[in-house]
Amino acid sequence: MTEFGIRASFLDFIDDPWRHVGRESEAARFHADGLLVVEDGRIIDFGAHDEVAARHAGLAVTTISDRLVLPGFIDGHVHFPQTRVIGAFGEHLLPWLEKWVFPEEIKFSDRAYAREAAGRFFDSLVASGTTTCQAFTTTASAATEELFDEAARRNMRLIAGLTGIDRLAPDGYSLSAENFYRDSKRLIERYHRQGRGLYAITPRNAHVCTPDTMAAAERLKREHPDCWVNTHLAETTGECEDMRELYPDSADYVAVYEKYGLVGPKFSGGHGVWLSDDEFDRLSAGGGAITFCPCSNLFLGSGLFRLGRATDPAHRVRLSFGSDVGGGNRLSMLNVLDEAYKVGMMNNGMLDDPAEAERNKLSAYRGFWSITLGGAEGLYIDDLVGNFAPGKEADFVVLDCNGGPQALRWRQSLIAQNGTPATLEQAADLLFGLMVAGDDRAIEQTWAMGRQVYLRPGST
Amino acid sequence: MTEFGIRASFLDFIDDPWRHVGRESEAARFHADGLLVVEDGRIIDFGAHDEVAARHAGLAVTTISDRLVLPGFIDGHVHFPQTRVIGAFGEHLLPWLEKWVFPEEIKFSDRAYAREAAGRFFDSLVASGTTTCQAFTTTASAATEELFDEAARRNMRLIAGLTGIDRLAPDGYSLSAENFYRDSKRLIERYHRQGRGLYAITPRNAHVCTPDTMAAAERLKREHPDCWVNTHLAETTGECEDMRELYPDSADYVAVYEKYGLVGPKFSGGHGVWLSDDEFDRLSAGGGAITFCPCSNLFLGSGLFRLGRATDPAHRVRLSFGSDVGGGNRLSMLNVLDEAYKVGMMNNGMLDDPAEAERNKLSAYRGFWSITLGGAEGLYIDDLVGNFAPGKEADFVVLDCNGGPQALRWRQSLIAQNGTPATLEQAADLLFGLMVAGDDRAIEQTWAMGRQVYLRPGST
Numbered sequence: 001m002t003e004f005g006i007r008a009s010f011l012d013f014i015d016d017p018w019r020h021v022g023r024e025s026e027a028a029r030f031h032a033d034g035l036l037v038v039e040d041g042r043i044i045d046f047g048a049h050d051e052v053a054a055r056h057a058g059l060a061v062t063t064i065s066d067r068l069v070l071p072g073f074i075d076g077h078v079h080f081p082q083t084r085v086i087g088a089f090g091e092h093l094l095p096w097l098e099k100w101v102f103p104e105e106i107k108f109s110d111r112a113y114a115r116e117a118a119g120r121f122f123d124s125l126v127a128s129g130t131t132t133c134q135a136f137t138t139t140a141s142a143a144t145e146e147l148f149d150e151a152a153r154r155n156m157r158l159i160a161g162l163t164g165i166d167r168l169a170p171d172g173y174s175l176s177a178e179n180f181y182r183d184s185k186r187l188i189e190r191y192h193r194q195g196r197g198l199y200a201i202t203p204r205n206a207h208v209c210t211p212d213t214m215a216a217a218e219r220l221k222r223e224h225p226d227c228w229v230n231t232h233l234a235e236t237t238g239e240c241e242d243m244r245e246l247y248p249d250s251a252d253y254v255a256v257y258e259k260y261g262l263v264g265p266k267f268s269g270g271h272g273v274w275l276s277d278d279e280f281d282r283l284s285a286g287g288g289a290i291t292f293c294p295c296s297n298l299f300l301g302s303g304l305f306r307l308g309r310a311t312d313p314a315h316r317v318r319l320s321f322g323s324d325v326g327g328g329n330r331l332s333m334l335n336v337l338d339e340a341y342k343v344g345m346m347n348n349g350m351l352d353d354p355a356e357a358e359r360n361k362l363s364a365y366r367g368f369w370s371i372t373l374g375g376a377e378g379l380y381i382d383d384l385v386g387n388f389a390p391g392k393e394a395d396f397v398v399l400d401c402n403g404g405p406q407a408l409r410w411r412q413s414l415i416a417q418n419g420t421p422a423t424l425e426q427a428a429d430l431l432f433g434l435m436v437a438g439d440d441r442a443i444e445q446t447w448a449m450g451r452q453v454y455l456r457p458g459s460t
Numbered sequence: 461m462t463e464f465g466i467r468a469s470f471l472d473f474i475d476d477p478w479r480h481v482g483r484e485s486e487a488a489r490f491h492a493d494g495l496l497v498v499e500d501g502r503i504i505d506f507g508a509h510d511e512v513a514a515r516h517a518g519l520a521v522t523t524i525s526d527r528l529v530l531p532g533f534i535d536g537h538v539h540f541p542q543t544r545v546i547g548a549f550g551e552h553l554l555p556w557l558e559k560w561v562f563p564e565e566i567k568f569s570d571r572a573y574a575r576e577a578a579g580r581f582f583d584s585l586v587a588s589g590t591t592t593c594q595a596f597t598t599t600a601s602a603a604t605e606e607l608f609d610e611a612a613r614r615n616m617r618l619i620a621g622l623t624g625i626d627r628l629a630p631d632g633y634s635l636s637a638e639n640f641y642r643d644s645k646r647l648i649e650r651y652h653r654q655g656r657g658l659y660a661i662t663p664r665n666a667h668v669c670t671p672d673t674m675a676a677a678e679r680l681k682r683e684h685p686d687c688w689v690n691t692h693l694a695e696t697t698g699e700c701e702d703m704r705e706l707y708p709d710s711a712d713y714v715a716v717y718e719k720y721g722l723v724g725p726k727f728s729g730g731h732g733v734w735l736s737d738d739e740f741d742r743l744s745a746g747g748g749a750i751t752f753c754p755c756s757n758l759f760l761g762s763g764l765f766r767l768g769r770a771t772d773p774a775h776r777v778r779l780s781f782g783s784d785v786g787g788g789n790r791l792s793m794l795n796v797l798d799e800a801y802k803v804g805m806m807n808n809g810m811l812d813d814p815a816e817a818e819r820n821k822l823s824a825y826r827g828f829w830s831i832t833l834g835g836a837e838g839l840y841i842d843d844l845v846g847n848f849a850p851g852k853e854a855d856f857v858v859l860d861c862n863g864g865p866q867a868l869r870w871r872q873s874l875i876a877q878n879g880t881p882a883t884l885e886q887a888a889d890l891l892f893g894l895m896v897a898g899d900d901r902a903i904e905q906t907w908a909m910g911r912q913v914y915l916r917p918g919s920t
Contacts, residue, residue, distance in 0.1 A: 083867060083870065083871075084870050084871055084873075084874055085871070085874070086867055086868075086871050086897050087871060087892065087893050087895075087896035087897035089823065089824075089889075089892050090821050090823065092805070092808070092809070120867075120870050123866060124865070124866045124867040127865070127866040128865065128866075236809075237809070298758075298802035298805070298806060299801070299802055299805065299896070300805060301802075301804075301805030301806050301807075301808050301809040302809060303806075303809055304806075325867070329798070329896045329897050330865065330867075330897065331865065331867045332865060338789070341759070342758035342759055342761075344761075345552070345758070345759065345760060345761030346758060346761050346763075346764075347761075348552070348761050349552070349696075349697070349761040349762060349763055361550050363549065363550065364549075405584070405587070405588065405790065405791065405792060405899070405900050406583060406584045406587040406588075406900070407543060407546055407580075407584040407785070407790075407791045408546075410543065410544050410580050411543075411544055411545070411546050411547060413544075414544055414545070429549075432547065432549050433547055435547075436547035436759070436789045437546050437547035437789050437790065439865070439899060440865050440866070441901075458918075
């Protein structure tokens with residue numbers, strides 16, 4: 001049994017800020033002088049320092065000054081094998097896949113390459129403050145195995161799965177429905193709920209999977225109902241048009257996933273840019289989630305996600321936010337929040353509904369909730385991570401609120417000295433600065449399961 | 461007479477890449493092993509090392525390895541007194557001005573505050589690789605003077621001017637037309653063409669200036685035809701609607717500036733998001749320029765600038781690119797290129813004209829041309845800066861092509877080892893990586909007028 005405490009300023013969330021319009025701070029907790037007590041990687045106590053300390057005599061405490069500690073960030077949609085083709089030039093979704101993405105992903109059938117990539121992938125995640133991700137892999141079992149194995153070595157929480165595709169893929173990359181079923185099954189048995197690994201049945205996208213592969217995904221989910229389901233959904237208009245021809249008996253895009261029994265808790269559809277109101281409503285009712293990937297939606301020119309529609313309390317859809325690297329051009333969830341804010345504001349340039357417009361405004365409360373507790377709810381892992389509730393796993397980031405381009409520091413000094421907030425409102429103002437004018441330089445430390453997995457170069 | 465050489469890899473532009481569709485590299489020059497010769501702050505020779513070195517026996521040469529040297533970046537539209545309110549939350553243009561911007565700008569009538577701000581402003585510019593900017597100030601002469609004085613101390617090229625406003629401004633901030641004329645006149649005499657300073661007659665915006673102030677601007681331009689004119693233009697739909705009421709005798713927004721004799725060479729209208737085809741055509745014919753500010757247009761939700769329309773060779777409009785800090789949330793022109801790329805791609809999600817869609821794609825050639833030679837042409841200072849042509853001022857940046865988030869390095873290694881390009885195509889691929897997946901960490905050194913004005917911490 002190893003037990004220790006971290007004394008610092010803490011901010012986390014206990015509720016969805018979109019449920020507290022005009023009083024969003026009610027969804028957050030802030031302790032200017034807080035104490036987090038960790039035992040064997042899990043949080044066992046948390047609160048105001050003096051109160052908590054009184055319950056833990058003799059606790060070994062590390063004090064962190066001039067920093068703000070948040071739960072680790074959650075990236076709900078990222079392509080592990082696209083780490084190296086981040087920021088590829090010039091194409092919309094389908095030609096981009098063909099020209100840049102598939103040639104790189106094919107390399108991941110080479111186990112040595114996949115292993116090197118997995119190391120670099122997690123190195124970049126933790127340098128960005130991301131402690132949990134839901135990741136796509138490739139059609140190669142080796143790629144999927146190396147990702148899970150690297151996560152296990154680092155004791156990082158991971159949702160991932162072999163990524164099926166048997167349409168519009170190059171020779172040698174496609175995976176038959178039969179082999180998708182067989183390989184997924186084997187990987188589920190090997191990795192699901194082993195350590196911090198969770199398996200997601202991952203048909204890449206109904207648009208690039210035949211009905212046979214979709215049926216294989218259905219069978220896998222029926223046989224392993226505890227598994228997650230991760231895929232893409234309504235990313236571009238072109239893809240949505242194709243879907244009508246490919247699945248003529250399904251009324252819309254969501255209906256295809258419904259047909260194969262995949263929509264429900266633990267289902268994530270990446271993007272959801274071009275969903276109808278009716279599809280939003282059915283996702284809401286069924287418990288399926290959307291992953292909002294603003295960097296990617298802007299970088300590939302896919303469209304503006306209707307954030308204010310998805311968060312309508314009458315039909316609230318669960319959301320996680322994703323970097324969607326390599327469609328997204330930055331791995332840092334801070335940059336994802338920057339672009340998410342812009343998507344909301346751009347929506348509002350064209351919108352007359354004041355209530356929806358209000359919901360499109362991504363405050364720091366909404367933003368940081370979305371990449372911590374909200375993301376955990378979107379992925380149905382909020383029993384495990386997302387805030388500092390006792391019982392959860394001790395994943396957290398230590399933020400330097402002055403970390404970013406040179407211009408940031410003077411901006412933050414308008415709010416608080418040394419980037420150290422005295423109140424929740426100051427903390428939120430500093431965090432908004434980090435979202436839109438800071439970057440991964442703000443990540444001083446990243447901790448996973450109670451262990452430091454990243455320390456910013458030059459920090460001590 | 462001080463003379464020295466820099467031996468390094470160089471990339472600059474000799475023409476507009478939009479004039480070379482499909483063969484953009486023809487607009488660029490690359491020397492893997494080049495030599496730049498500087499005398500008294502000006503470039504006196506440039507080219508392949510061996511050729512140039514033969515002409516300069518005994519030259520003191522500094523060799524810079526594993527870096528790429530470009531002309532200094534040009535920011536065509538930035539608000540000096542908004543440096544500290546960068547990334548302010550939650551409002552579209554007009555309420556944002558009222559809530560965040562004016563209270564900060566008012567502080568700049570305090571000379572000590574303005575002086576401190578000017579130091580911080582240039583510190584941040586050079587750390588971003590920006591060597592020339594066209595800046596707004598405030599209605600206070602002190603703010604304008606401190607900005608010019610600080611630029612002079614650093615020998616940096618600056619276009620700026622007292623920024624007139626006498627509508628929709630808070631008490632104590634408005635400047636009467638008479639005083640705008642009087643103070644501008646005095647400042648023109650003091651600063652225009654003094655050292656590297658150039659004066660821009662700066663009515664903030666026809667929307668926030670009365671016809672009297674516009675008439676004062678007209679008179680100033682008539683009396684000082686060598687001066688620049690800097691203002692805002694068609695940023696938001698709401699503002700454009702108001703303009704019809706304010707200037708009922710002008711057919712459109714550009715017509716207002718035409719009426720007061722301001723549109724022509726050295727005129728910059730910031731934004732131009734909501735211009736009609738006819739307005740684009742008249743700007744093109746008249747020689748007026750638009751400053752494209754994508755960070756700001758997304759951050760404030762103003763709209764998508766029609767880049768492919770502005771660059772139509774049939775009606776080419778001069779452009780510079782601007783950060784528009786504080787409406788823009790990042791001062792780095794690399795980030796401006798990231799968002800400019802996204803604006804182009806988002807336009808193309810809604811556009812059926814293939815030629816215009818092609819022009820919306822911001823390649824590295826187009827991007828880096830736009831913030832160097834293209835920006836200089838947009839601002840009518842291409843006789844002074846913008847590339848390495850002998851006679852121009854020696855403003856340049858030394859780029860570390862691996863500078864940015866951790867994920868960047870592996871991406872760049874797909875193109876070239878150590879971030880050092882061997883060919884122009886490799887250089888362009890690396891630069892695209894910097895645009896969309898790098899940031900100001902790529903700026904290792906910034907030089908102005910042949911003198912190093914910035915060295916990245918930790919570099920030697």
